[in-house]
Amino acid sequence: MTAPIRYFIRPSRPEAHVFELRCTVSDPDPAGQRFSLPAWIPGSYMIREFARHVVSLRAESGGKAAKVEKLDKHTWLVTGLVAGKPLTVFYEVYAWDLSVRAAHLDQTHGFFNGTSVFLAVEGRTDRPCLVEIESPEGMAYRDWKVATALPRARGEIGAALAYGFGLYRAENYDELVDHPVEMGTFTLAGFEAGGVRHDIVLTGRHDCDTERLAADLEHICQFQIELFGAPPPMDYYVFLTQLVGDGYGGLEHRASTALLASRADLPWKGMTGLPDGYKTFLGLCSHEYFHTWNVKRIKPAAFVPYDLAVENYTRLLWAFEGFTSYYDDLVLVRSGVISPADYLGLVGKTVSAVLRGPGRHRQSVAESSFEAWSKYYRQDENSPNAIVSYYAKGSLIALALDLQLRSETGGKRSLDDVMRLLWQRHGQTGVGVAEDGIFAIVEEVGGKDCGARLARWLRKAVEGTDDLPLARLLKPFGVAYQPEAPGAKPTLGIKLAGGNGKGEAKIATAYDGGAAQLAGLSAGDVLLAIDGLKVSAANLDSMLERHQAGDSIEVHAFRRDELMCFDVELAAAASDAVKLAVDEKAAASVRRLRKGWLGH
Numbered sequence: 311m312t313a314p315i316r317y318f319i320r321p322s323r324p325e326a327h328v329f330e331l332r333c334t335v336s337d338p339d340p341a342g343q344r345f346s347l348p349a350w351i352p353g354s355y356m357i358r359e360f361a362r363h364v365v366s367l368r369a370e371s372g373g374k375a376a377k378v379e380k381l382d383k384h385t386w387l388v389t390g391l392v393a394g395k396p397l398t399v400f401y402e403v404y405a406w407d408l409s410v411r412a413a414h415l416d417q418t419h420g421f422f423n424g425t426s427v428f429l430a431v432e433g434r435t436d437r438p439c440l441v442e443i444e445s446p447e448g449m450a451y452r453d454w455k456v457a458t459a460l461p462r463a464r465g466e467i468g469a470a471l472a473y474g475f476g477l478y479r480a481e482n483y484d485e486l487v488d489h490p491v492e493m494g495t496f497t498l499a500g501f502e503a504g505g506v507r508h509d510i511v512l513t514g515r516h517d518c519d520t521e522r523l524a525a526d527l528e529h530i531c532q533f534q535i536e537l538f539g540a541p542p543p544m545d546y547y548v549f550l551t552q553l554v555g556d557g558y559g560g561l562e563h564r565a566s567t568a569l570l571a572s573r574a575d576l577p578w579k580g581m582t583g584l585p586d587g588y589k590t591f592l593g594l595c596s597h598e599y600f601h602t603w604n605v606k607r608i609k610p611a612a613f614v615p616y617d618l619a620v621e622n623y624t625r626l627l628w629a630f631e632g633f634t635s636y637y638d639d640l641v642l643v644r645s646g647v648i649s650p651a652d653y654l655g656l657v658g659k660t661v662s663a664v665l666r667g668p669g670r671h672r673q674s675v676a677e678s679s680f681e682a683w684s685k686y687y688r689q690d691e692n693s694p695n696a697i698v699s700y701y702a703k704g705s706l707i708a709l710a711l712d713l714q715l716r717s718e719t720g721g722k723r724s725l726d727d728v729m730r731l732l733w734q735r736h737g738q739t740g741v742g743v744a745e746d747g748i749f750a751i752v753e754e755v756g757g758k759d760c761g762a763r764l765a766r767w768l769r770k771a772v773e774g775t776d777d778l779p780l781a782r783l784l785k786p787f788g789v790a791y792q793p794e795a796p797g798a799k800p801t802l803g804i805k806l807a808g809g810n811g812k813g814e815a816k817i818a819t820a821y822d823g824g825a826a827q828l829a830g831l832s833a834g835d836v837l838l839a840i841d842g843l844k845v846s847a848a849n850l851d852s853m854l855e856r857h858q859a860g861d862s863i864e865v866h867a868f869r870r871d872e873l874m875c876f877d878v879e880l881a882a883a884a885s886d887a888v889k890l891a892v893d894e895k896a897a898a899s900v901r902r903l904r905k906g907w908l909g910h
């Protein structure tokens with residue numbers, strides 16, 4: 311058996327946000343051993359160069375200092391090794407990124423992703439790994455516990471202690487960095503689904519009704535397990551949740567997820583109804599959990615294996631993120647956690663968001679996937695004019711595909727069959743999905759009824775920039791697609807930096823071809839007055855309401871520190887707000903089709 315790579319990590323100086331680490335290789339490459347940190351973390355398609363937070367690094371071989379040379383932004387070469395002796399690298403990592411993507415440490419808790427802290431031992435990344443996770447020193451930390459889906463090392467002292475510090479293991483480096491770790495005095499709740507224990511870890515102040523949360527998550531997880539087929543592909547799962555005043559984010563892993571959420575979005579004791587914030591949080595949990603199958607195990611071939619040093623390009627994120635975004639809210643309604651009316655409200659919001667972006671006519675979701683690294687993840691003031699979201703439009707393509715499969719096979723086939731076939735062919739086998747692999751699966755599922763036609767339709771939808779025919783596709787399900795009447799209110803064609811609330815009226819985006827852009831106003835300009843009267847984010851709408859489309863107004867604005875004046879001809883607001891509504895009086899056959907889709 312090959313000797314494992316041994317890691318050691320300790321929050322050595324929580325107040326300075328510093329983790330102390332060691333990595334020991336028993337049989338390093340005698341000619342010189344390379345170590346590296348990933349440039350990105352799977353699930354978040356952006357080069358982040360985690361090695362920039364390594365603040366010191368030295369090496370020892372056989373008790374003597376070895377030579378360390380930096381080869382590039384994230385690779386170190388260690389030479390001058392004593393023959394036949396183990397090599398240990400000692401280093402520190404600065405951790406002050408309160409997100410789900412990196413590492414964070416202070417006196418209240420510690421969190422890390424392996425991609426931010428564990429050096430890869432090049433040429434030996436297939437070796438088993440042993441990780442000793444140690445508590446910070448001092449009485450202040452005596453109640454700290456550990457939460458992670460990393461398994462405990464068997465046969466080691468303390469292996470039986472759940473949530474304890476001590477020794478953990480992974481089969482290889484890829485697995486090591488796919489299990490984030492939380493430590494601190496978190497709240498713990500849990501439930502069982504598909505015969506598997508699921509934990510909910512809540513870090514940060516909260517007044518959560520954990521029983522309610524556990525009950526709702528149990529429905530969601532159980533439903534997804536049955537959708538793909540029990541048993542689930544992991545033997546333990548944990549939702550690692552960091553609660554803050556205002557935040558939102560999630561990152562999927564093979565047996566856990568890291569979440570960042572607003573504490574106000576959690577359910578509280580005595581809560582009535584289903585507040586929007588809680589729906590959002592459940593949707594986030596459902597989304598990340600669905601990834602346990604779709605992207606963590608059913609993967610694009612381009613991710614098999616991941617190359618963590620450079621961008622990994624695929625045109626398929628519309629299937630891995632878009633389909634997951636479709637199922638996240640759909641599972642809420644099908645598992646009975648939200649009502650069909652709530653669900654259709656959420657879909658209406660997604661449709662409206664997609665229709666608001668002129669960029670949807672410039673970029674397809676296949677291109678958006680491919681360019682995620684440089685465009686979707688690096689958005690600026692022009693992004694709404696230039697790009698489309700493979701999440702939002704991808705979810706609408708999934709919706710359109712599901713509706714067609716169901717209506718054209720009389721409810722016998724659906725997108726569920728596509729997901730199950732992907733799971734059997736790719737998830738269970740580990741064979742990556744080729745760039746045109748989804749089309750072939752859809753053709754097979756649609757069969758002689760509609761397979762070839764739907765495969766062609768899907769290719770055109772993901773490679774083209776046309777709007778989707780949702781009104782027509784929803785009709786056989788007794789769901790009305792109701793666009794808001796256009797032209798009622800005049801508009802400047804801008805998005806404000808802080809929304810239409812308090813504070814100054816600063817332009818975040820001037821939409822392409824909008825009234826503001828045509829008059830010369832730009833992103834970053836701060837509107838000061840309309841026709842000589844002071845304007846702010848709070849009163850902009852009410853000032854515009856008094857006008858008609860076609861009216862000219864005089865707008866004063868600051869561009870940087872220069873006062874400028876613009877003559878703006880107001881335009882009619884585009885029809886971009888859509889509502890979806892159930893037709894309660896639909897015929898029995900229509901209601902049956904809808905019940906098959908929404909479960910009600």
Ligand SMILES: [Zn+2]
Binds near residue numbers: 562597601630631634
């Ligand atoms: Zn996702």
